[in-house]
Amino acid sequence: MTAAPGPSAPIGNPAVTRSATASRRRWSLRARLLAWSVTLVAVVCTVVGVVTTVALQSYLYKQLDGSVRGVAGRATHLPPDVGHSGPGPDLSAPTPAQVLGFVTGGGQAPGTLGAILDLKGQVIDGQFSAATQSRDLTGIPFNGAQRAALSGLALDGTPRTVDIPGLGDYRIMRVVSEDGVPLVVGQPAKDVQNTVRKLIVITICVTAGGLVAAGLAGAVTTRYALRPLRRVAATATRVSELRLDRGEVALHDRVPVSDTDPRTEVGQVGAALNRLLGHVGSALEARHASETQVRQFVADASHELRTPLASIRGYAELTRRGGEPIGPDTRHALGRIESEAKRMTTLVEDLLLLARLDAGRPLSYEALDLSPLVVDAVSDARAAGPGHRWRLDLPDDPVLVRADPARLHQVLANLLANARTHTPPDTTVTARVSRHPRGALLEVLDNGPGIPATLLPYVFERFARGEVSRSRTAGSTGLGLAIAHAVVTAHGGRITAESVPGRTVFRVLLPGTADTAAADTAPAESVSAGARPDSQAGDRLTTRS
Incomplete structure (x- = not known):
């Protein structure tokens, strides 16, 4: 009976073969x-x-x-004399x-x-x-x-x-x-x-x-x-470092003419790369023109829709409050008209804001302390969602950022509204502010059911929809997180999302001011929902662990 080869036998070992092949490829x-x-x-x-x-x-x-x-x-x-004892034919054997x-x-x-x-x-x-x-x-x-x-x-x-x-x-x-x-x-x-x-x-x-x-x-x-090939690679590297997914891209890099001689192999590669860059540049120009046209259309349509929507809401409210008697069905229909007109107005406003952000409209920057802004936003969220438990986690010292207050308040409002809309009652939502080596860190946490793993990579895309656990139950337009992402990006910051069942975290990293970068991290306090710096006696303070 033949014994099976042990672990030391490398014959036919696919791992060894793959390792040798990878070593050659390197x-x-x-x-x-x-x-x-x-x-x-x-x-x-x-x-x-x-x-x-x-x-x-x-x-x-x-x-x-x-x-x-x-x-x-x-x-x-x-020799002739070997074996002869004298004259004559008598020979003796040689010694x-x-x-x-x-x-x-x-x-x-x-x-x-x-x-x-x-x-x-x-x-x-x-x-x-x-x-x-x-x-x-x-x-x-x-x-x-x-x-x-x-x-x-x-x-x-x-x-x-x-x-x-x-x-x-x-x-x-x-x-x-x-x-x-x-x-x-x-x-x-x-x-x-x-x-x-x-x-x-x-x-x-x-x-x-x-x-x-x-x-x-x-x-x-x-x-x-191989110097011409290195020059071709350098051109490709410069192009690969360009941001090609959005905005107007000036794709002017080309392989030098001296490295595009079709009689040489490197010249053929260089010429092919130049043709490819030309086609890509044309495609990017067409894409940018199309995006510009779509943004302009969305901006114009949103702007034009605001007036008739306001008129629809006004006439519906005027009719419902008029002195003429109307039946219950008509009253219900007028209420639905007002509700849907309000929802459509919100959608139009969001689309108009996104169009303006995409167009690069400048923001109104100023030095801003995040703590009062978060307190105001959580107070508003508490009023809109009394069935949730709202908490604050703020530092003792101010955390300054250079931002547009109105737009940053909208980011906070959208993140809190997202937590309120897509989590069941009694969910705890915490807004936290802390310092970061690169600026200020703002976090919105909840212990709800979480975001589906299939949706998480696309949560900041426009009109992204969740499953039943985070479905649209309160008229969500699917643009709130997209607006938050656009506003944070316009501030030079970054927003990310992490989610598992029982814990969802949205993190907003904003560049800070010089005072923020120089300040030391100090112990902070956690304020219960709805508390302001001049909060009522019923609010309670708890030390942050």
Whole structure:
């Protein structure tokens, strides 16, 4: 039964594969080009080095084999006087010393060896030459290990490499002398191997130097070659930093003409980017013109609708209060006409305000303390929603901001009205003011059912509608939070919303004045709903925790 691979086995591990792929993708184009160029140089140098080494080794071994065959020729042909005891044909068998005389004979290099074999291929006698101090050659007999290494060689007349203990590698060849004596002759391969090793070392050093030079040259070359691409990227970066979602956008950035040559790859990218920027610029101009037209239409329509709506409400109220008797159905219809006219008037006013804010109409800025403004807004909210519990959380010291009082009061009124409208009775709504390192922080909190997670990202969009838990039950137009967002943005601030069941928080961050930035954060007090700085005796104060 085969065991399953453990956690340490990385074979087929998709996480390892994804990690390696992500690591490769994090390399820049310059790094990849440099790596590929250096790798190519390394491969070329390696191939050249291997081919050169193999060719030189083959050539040197051929020369050595020729030298071995020369030794074999001298070994098989004994001198004429070897074996003659005198004049006449009577010859005696040569002695081993005479047969191996070629080892130390003239013209031989030190290290030449020779051995006499028996009919079974075992070495009977053998020696190798060594140079003396007088540079003469002397024969040194084989030891037992060297005899064993030379025994049992095939008689094929082909040189082969044999490792002889104590002597190293030899090119050995087995031959038969004229007298039928099996012989082994050979010469050392030390010089050939030393030459090949030196060539390998030289090749490695040259390759390393070439790789360093290729890396430096490649770095400089790629840096110079990629400058146009960096200029194209810089243009794209500048465009990406522009605010393109609203307002009039002046999209004048273009890739320089020198980087739009269609004959080069970078030039093709630059030209394509310029065409894209041209199309985007045209689309943004068309979008801005359309938005301007829509805003102007909304502003004009809202302005024109205010008068007839006021007239409808006035005539309905006049008719209902007139002296002529009217039936209950007519009275109810007139009340509904007044109610819907009032609601439509509120919608028109909101649309007109949004149109003016979108058009960038300037605000009336002044130094404003948030605490009295919040107290007034909560007092109004308490009067409009007596079924809720209203609380204040205010600091002791003033929190100053530079804002338009009327517009900021409208932001607070809309946030409190949103809490009142979309939460059930007995919900606690808290308005909190505090200092922030970047200005002043205004928060409106409630412990109601919360905003649905699907609606929360779009809560500040115009005509955003909630689900049943925060549905429109009191004539909401869906523009209150959109107006709050527009007013806060016009003040240079930021408004955010966070909501979970049981806790909904709207945070308004406004830029403060110099006095606010210099003031220290002091302990604050929480005032119950409806309390003003000169509150009645029935209001209570609680220290903020």
